[in-house]
Amino acid sequence: MSTKRETIRVACGQGFWGDLLDAPVRQVSEGPIDYLMLDYLAEVTMSIMQKQRARDPRAGYARDFIPLMREILPLCVERDIRVTANAGGVNPTGCAEAVRDVARELGLAGRLKIGTVTGDDIMGRLDELLARGIELRNMDTGEPLAHVRERVQSANAYLGAWPIVEALRRGARVVVTGRATDTGLTLAPLIYEFGWGENDWNRLAAGTVAGHIIECGAQVSGGNCQYEWQAIPDLANVGFPIVEASADGTFVVTKHEGTGGRVNVPSVKEQLVYEMGDPAGYITPDCVADFTTIRLENAGRDRVRVRGVRGRPATEFLKVSISYSAGFKAVGTLVYAWPDAYAKARAADQILRARLERLGLKFEQILAEFVGANATHGPLAGEPSTDAPEVQLRVGVRGPDRAAVERFTKEIAPLILTGPPAVTGFAGGRPKVEEVVAYWPALIPKMEIEPRVEVTEV
Template sequence: MEKILPTIVEKNIKIVTNGGGVNPIACRDAIFRIAQKLGIKGLRIGVVYGDDILDKIDDFIKMGVDFKNMDTGEPIEKIRERITSANVYFGAFPVAQALKQGAQIVITGRVTDTGITLAPMIYEFGWSETDYDKLAAGIVAGHILECGAQATGGNFSYDWRSVPDMAHIGFPIAEAYPNGEIIITKHENTGGLVTIQTVTEQLVYEIGDPTNYITPEVIADFTTIKLEQIGKDRVRVYGVKGRPPTQFYKVSMSYFDGYMAVGTLTYSWPDALEKAKKADEIIRTRLKDLGLEFEEIHTEFLGYNSCHGPLAHKIDEPNEVVLRIAVRGKNFEDVDRFGREVPALILTGPPGVTGFGGGRPHPSEVIAYWPTLIPKELVKPEIIVEEI
């Protein structure tokens, strides 16, 4: 920010970011300090917060919110005493309100990635909460932008070899219009490309039901999206349909779920796979003999089938195979003891082993994810705009 803030102020560029994390107020204060250091006056920064409901969970439960897991249906009681964070996903409208109040920079806590793209459109074009098709178009634009260069040729399965100058790949830009049409492009003289194929690959990324892309503002129907190549590195996005949103906000909770550790050893030709499998058998036997308790022991053979599993094509004789074995459990001491068993395999297991230069595995905490819902009327975003 210290590098770009003078240009932002000089050219009146507005910035919207959900990079405030767990403390967007502190993030704002840090930018104010940079502005003071640079002698910048009159900078207005908005903050959208109120998403943190960790201290209010019990109150909401008493009000009848069940906070059940959206994916599994499990009750919140299963993890209640282990919850470490709980944040509501707010949408675009409070961000647009901060822009309306004169903020040049808007920092948020938990706001949807699509919302920070939609918000400037709401602000600029005056879209209302019932302009569902236009809101859906802005959401689609946000979805295209949210993974950066994945829309401009990064991670491109269709024809990755055709992507020019990937070392200097450009990031996508959404040109928005009042009627809801969007043009996806990128800066000239940057690498990558913008085609129907690159945009399509990003569109199908993490969407679930394409007819039911739920956001705080609108439900977008991705099956209505139309794409048209209108020039080099320019794709028109249009025809998007939307319908009214649900009465709920999504809540992202995290909770402590024990410990894990991961160890790797590399076995060389000849018989690399056979050696790695034998080493896996040996360490599992030793862990069992020690009476160690784990919720899961997971083994992969990198270079053989770690990516495709049973669908991997057969390899007669790999040059090398990396044994990757991981354990997860509630007991720190058991997970820690696993870490001492991995290096022991070097001299008490199959021959031809290498690749153990980083020390033994050490336990790390497992922080798990609990997606849930809360009625919108129970939590409201807070907006403040202040000037240095």
């Protein structure tokens, strides 16, 4: 246990893999923080990383994390900031080694420890698990995994906060995990610093709510915020969120002084309901948090206090994120100009479909959308205007046959010279054929998963 502090400041530096690159740098340099948490993994990110690793055994993690560490590690050591990141993807060990190399190059040998959390990857154990009757049924459809077994590309159990806590206890300054929950990256520092217990359900739930609030980065500090959006100041300079947590499980959501954006009760509410299921049962590996118990109050400019969070015991299961190959898709677009832009785009779609039909191409799905008319709100947008300045036709196809999808991509450009007039917007060339890697959520008994923690001195 480190020396007890009154409050701990955990800052979010990445809301997803591809978020603002300078956000974590600003979090460590523009004000006081104790921890930097970085969430890199979306549902299908693991499959992308699996492919990268198949090509190069040293790859398979969030590469951006390494140059970031090069930039901020010296400051983290100097200011005693620790980092929790699920940047490890399908190769946490390779990721940790790359961080170690960078630390040595920076002359930090002997000055920090790196923790690695593994054990989430069950790809190599799938057949054994299935043989023992653990069916890994799809949580949404109920289908057993056996139906897509040969097409599985990655399979990882979501680990929670405790393995990260273990790494922190053993002195890790940087903790690299594979498929750890985004909430666990925030909760772990609080458990470690405040000595919360394994059955301390209310506090574990509070730390989980804190994690949920900051895990999408600036989406809680002014980004993508509908409430008085035009009045949100200086988004160009948006400050990423920070939780200032106390040992009793209460915390304040805030951001660094002098940054743009806004943290207020409405912005926190918007983030709380984001990707929510049953609010009374937000299930993580660490606890079940009850979002109907959360109390919010204004605690000053860009400060919102959160209290009252209650939790229940964790379940006996972990969620498993499985990715499998599900065919191919491509999306092509063309832009039709006034007059009759929508009518022209519709006519082009009809012509295209007739040609695909004549070619005998079969797809599982063909979807035409009319951007500028109804692509986002569908029929709710009402009858498209006959006077629209332009409408973009956006046609997508998906199917198991790569050749058919490939042929579709060659049928878009010809529409320019063989379809309705006043058409443009094909400078980008033919659409690209993409392999579809789909997501298969499942549950596994917790006892089947054994997280492993390694902490090594640089």
